[in-house]
Amino acid sequence: MKNWYMLTVVGKDRPGIVAHVTSALFDGGCNLGEASMIRLGGNFTIMLMVQHQGSVKSLQEMLSSVTESLDLHAHIDKIEGELHHHVEPDVRITVFGADRAGIVAKITGALAEAGLNILNLESDVGGSESQPIYVMHIEGCANEGIESLQSALDVVTKEGIEAKLTPIETLIG
Amino acid sequence: MAVLDILVYPDERLKQVAMPVENFDSELEAFVADLEETIRAGPACVGLAATQVGHPQRIAIVDVSVKPKVKTHGRILLINPEITAWEGYVVGREGCMSVPDYTGNVIRAEQITLETFDLSGNKNLYQLEGFEARAVQHEIDHLDGMLFLDRLVSRRNDLFRRKTYK
Numbered sequence: 001m002k003n004w005y006m007l008t009v010v011g012k013d014r015p016g017i018v019a020h021v022t023s024a025l026f027d028g029g030c031n032l033g034e035a036s037m038i039r040l041g042g043n044f045t046i047m048l049m050v051q052h053q054g055s056v057k058s059l060q061e062m063l064s065s066v067t068e069s070l071d072l073h074a075h076i077d078k079i080e081g082e083l084h085h086h087v088e089p090d091v092r093i094t095v096f097g098a099d100r101a102g103i104v105a106k107i108t109g110a111l112a113e114a115g116l117n118i119l120n121l122e123s124d125v126g127g128s129e130s131q132p133i134y135v136m137h138i139e140g141c142a143n144e145g146i147e148s149l150q151s152a153l154d155v156v157t158k159e160g161i162e163a164k165l166t167p168i169e170t171l172i173g
Numbered sequence: 174m175a176v177l178d179i180l181v182y183p184d185e186r187l188k189q190v191a192m193p194v195e196n197f198d199s200e201l202e203a204f205v206a207d208l209e210e211t212i213r214a215g216p217a218c219v220g221l222a223a224t225q226v227g228h229p230q231r232i233a234i235v236d237v238s239v240k241p242k243v244k245t246h247g248r249i250l251l252i253n254p255e256i257t258a259w260e261g262y263v264v265g266r267e268g269c270m271s272v273p274d275y276t277g278n279v280i281r282a283e284q285i286t287l288e289t290f291d292l293s294g295n296k297n298l299y300q301l302e303g304f305e306a307r308a309v310q311h312e313i314d315h316l317d318g319m320l321f322l323d324r325l326v327s328r329r330n331d332l333f334r335r336k337t338y339k
Contacts, residue, residue, distance in 0.1 A: 084273075084274050085274070086274050086275065086276070088266075088268075088276055120328075168266050169240060169243070169265070169266070169304055170266040170267065170268055170276050171219060171220075171265065171266065171267045171268070171304065171307055171308055171311060172215070172217045172218050172219060172267075172268045172269065172270060173218065173219055173220035173221070173222075173235075173267070173268075173269055173270070173308050173311040173312055173315075
C-alpha cells in the first residue's frame, strides 16, 4: 500500500473547498495522509498526502470536475509517503516587526547557518495597509544547540526585528 | 520485577477510570516496583500511570530528573493522588508512551499542590511547578481515563508562555 502523491491545490477562498476536494478523493478510492491547509491572503491552499493506486493522470482526472467548478489549480507530485517518523522540534522562534523585504531571508539565513532545521513555518502580514507588520512562527530542530541559534538571532535582531527563542521541552508521560 | 507492556491508543482500557488503592501491602509494593522498572525502560519517559499498563488502580510514578534545567523533587510516587490547588496556566508540548509518534500542545496549571500517599499509606504534600507539575497532571489524567489527545489545543497561533511584564 505505497503509492503516495502530494496534491497541491490553490484557489480563491470560498466555503466548501476542503469538503469537495476530499469527497472527490474518497469517492475515487483514495486514502489521505498528513495535510496542511490554510488561507493565505484570500487564497485557500492545500498540501495533502494522497494514497492512490493509479497514476498522476488518473488522479488529475478524478479531481477535474471539482477543480473546474471551484476554479482551483491542482498540482500533483509522486512522493515517498514516510509516515510514523515524526521529527520533534526542540525550539520555537517567534519573529515580528514592521514589514519590509528581506526579514525571512535574513532571519532564516542566520538560523540555517547556526544549525536550525525548520520543520514548520507560519507567517502573517498584519497591521494596516499603510503600516503592515510581519509575524512569523518557526518550529525546528537546533542541530548545533539552542545557544548557537540565540547568538545568531541576537545579531539579526539588532537590525530592528524582534525575535524570541523558546526551547520546546516535550513531556513524554 | 518485570518491565510491563504499555497499552497503546485506541485500547479501550486507557479510558477506564482507575479505582483507589485500599490495601497498602506487599502486592502494592511489587506492582510499584514493576511500574518503576517499566518507566526506567523508556529512555525519554518522565511519568507512567498504572492505567497505561492495564492495571486500573490510582497509582503512577513521575520523575523529571532526567531533564536538564528542570526543577525536580526526584521520583514522586502517586498513590490516590489529588490536586488540591492550581495556579496559573501554560501551554506546553506533550507526547505519551501510549500515543506513539505524535505530540501536541496542551494547557496545564503552572503550579499545583499535590496530595499523595506513600507505600505505607502516609500522606505526602508537594508544591510543584512547571514541567514537573505538568507531568503530574498528565499522569493523573490517565487515572481518570483521559489522554493528552483529549486536551489538545491548536499548534497554530497557540498561546505560548507569555512574557511577564514587570
